[in-house]
Amino acid sequence: MSVYQATTSAPVNIACIKYWGKRNESLILPTNSSLSVTLSQDNLRSTTTARADPSFAADCLWLNGKVDPIKAGGRLHTCISEMKRLRAAFEAANPDQPKIATFNVHICSFNNFPTAAGLASSASGFAALVYALAKLYALPQTPEELSLIARRGSGSACRSLFGGFVAWDMGSDDTTGLDSKARQVAPESHWPEMEALICVVNDAKKGTSSTSGMQRTVVTSALLQHRIGSVVPSRMADIESAIADKRFGDFAEITMRDSNQFHAVALDTYPPIFYMNDVSRAIIAIITEYNRLSEQPKAAYTYDAGPNAVIYALTPNVREIAQLVLYYFPQAEKVVIGGQEVHAALPEGFNEAVAKQWEVGSVKGLIHTRVGDGPRVLSHSEALLNAQGLPKTLA
Numbered sequence: 524m525s526v527y528q529a530t531t532s533a534p535v536n537i538a539c540i541k542y543w544g545k546r547n548e549s550l551i552l553p554t555n556s557s558l559s560v561t562l563s564q565d566n567l568r569s570t571t572t573a574r575a576d577p578s579f580a581a582d583c584l585w586l587n588g589k590v591d592p593i594k595a596g597g598r599l600h601t602c603i604s605e606m607k608r609l610r611a612a613f614e615a616a617n618p619d620q621p622k623i624a625t626f627n628v629h630i631c632s633f634n635n636f637p638t639a640a641g642l643a644s645s646a647s648g649f650a651a652l653v654y655a656l657a658k659l660y661a662l663p664q665t666p667e668e669l670s671l672i673a674r675r676g677s678g679s680a681c682r683s684l685f686g687g688f689v690a691w692d693m694g695s696d697d698t699t700g701l702d703s704k705a706r707q708v709a710p711e712s713h714w715p716e717m718e719a720l721i722c723v724v725n726d727a728k729k730g731t732s733s734t735s736g737m738q739r740t741v742v743t744s745a746l747l748q749h750r751i752g753s754v755v756p757s758r759m760a761d762i763e764s765a766i767a768d769k770r771f772g773d774f775a776e777i778t779m780r781d782s783n784q785f786h787a788v789a790l791d792t793y794p795p796i797f798y799m800n801d802v803s804r805a806i807i808a809i810i811t812e813y814n815r816l817s818e819q820p821k822a823a824y825t826y827d828a829g830p831n832a833v834i835y836a837l838t839p840n841v842r843e844i845a846q847l848v849l850y851y852f853p854q855a856e857k858v859v860i861g862g863q864e865v866h867a868a869l870p871e872g873f874n875e876a877v878a879k880q881w882e883v884g885s886v887k888g889l890i891h892t893r894v895g896d897g898p899r900v901l902s903h904s905e906a907l908l909n910a911q912g913l914p915k916t917l918a
């Protein structure tokens with residue numbers, strides 16, 4: 524008996540130009556284009572094994588060891604059905620290929636970081652799922668074409684089909700959504716000095732999900748209309764050009780302005796939504812003061828739908844920034860960057876009074892990572908399903 528199975532991993536991406544708002548809920552078509560940096564899977568990743576077998580009674584997904592129900596018409600269901608549809612078309616065009624499109628699938632996935640905590644688990648999760656099914660089905664579709672399906676799982680997931688710097692072009696076809704897909708702006712090798720320091724402020728499940736938060740924003744915020752009509756289009760062009768020329772100062776300013784505006788739009792939502800907290804705001808004050816010391820910004824903060832800060836910076840400056848963060852947010856565990864322990868310190872001329880020194884635990888952890896590659900195919904030995912097609916962790 525043949526075994527039809529594939530295991531993949533996919534990266535997290537953190538947007539510099541934020542996606543916030545849908546013009547079509549069922550197709551997940553956004554109200555503006557967005558752009559993100561793909562983070563290295565060496566640190567944060569979703570790993571997914573998918574198997575098709577005639578003996579399986581139903582499609583089934585295990586996420587972090589627990590069954591995640593596949594609701595009819597839900598996002599998981601849509602992604603799995605779309606992938607089966609592509610396999611059916613592939614079988615029709617290649618009659619010599621095994622007929623596996625109608626088999627049920629078992630999918631087992633694991634995130635090596637907190638799920639649903641504003642660390643973009645839905646992005647890496649749906650990208651890994653779509654990519655695992657694409658490999659299982661030996662599909663010829665390009666990452667761009669697969670991004671159309673990952674988008675149906677979670678909008679931001681479409682950008683995790685590529686490494687490096689990735690745009691999601693909003694498109695204009697509201698009937699099919701076929702032009703609303705991800706595009707690689709530059710590969711990770713273009714700007715390998717781009718690193719990220721994630722300050723984990725809270726890793727618990729968040730209050731207002733991105734999906735419901737943005738729904739409320741679209742209906743109630745006048746500021747969103749200004750953002751999507753008059754701000755994002757030129758910002759997209761400007762950040763793409765800053766990335767092309769590796770102008771970090773411009774990249775940083777655009778990224779910080781866009782994070783600020785996204786959170787302003789959340790506040791302009793009625794009732795308002797607050798994703799940042801006092802710790803998030805203290806980190807903004809510290810980075811702002813740090814940037815004041817040089818002619819061009821050397822660090823860029825950005826916040827998604829939660830209080831965690833992602834700070835983008837170039838390799839030569841990351842240690843200094845980590846020292847600064849440690850000064851205000853002492854850590855219980857030692858922080859190592861580039862093989863060497865980091866100690867709290869302030870750069871010369873830094874105005875210490877911009878923030879107070881917080882207690883240990885205010886920032887629960889620091890994750891140091893860099894720009895990384897797109898989804899990977901993993902070996903059979905890394906599979907999450909056992910010989911019977913059940914999760915190894917439950918065996």
Ligand SMILES: Nc1ncnc2c1ncn2[C@@H]1O[C@H](COP(=O)(O)OP(=O)(O)OP(=O)(O)O)[C@@H](O)[C@H]1O
Pocket residue numbers: 569570586632633634637638639640641642643644645646647648649651652679732733734827828
């Ligand atoms: N590995 C995975 N495989 C399949 N689905 C996943 C996976 N990881 C997460 N998901 C789905 O994504 C949901 C979490 O998405 P949610 O948007 O709430 O959080 P987040 O992605 O961590 O935060 P954000 O998108 O705001 O940064 C999970 O409840 C699950 O349905």
Ligand SMILES: C[C@@](O)(CCOP(=O)(O)OP(=O)(O)O)CC(=O)O
Pocket residue numbers: 537538540541542543551557645676677678679680733734735826827828
């Ligand atoms: C703030 C964001 O992280 C919002 C992400 O929203 P989601 O992609 O999680 O939303 P759905 O499409 O409803 O699943 C900004 C971004 O990643 O661009």
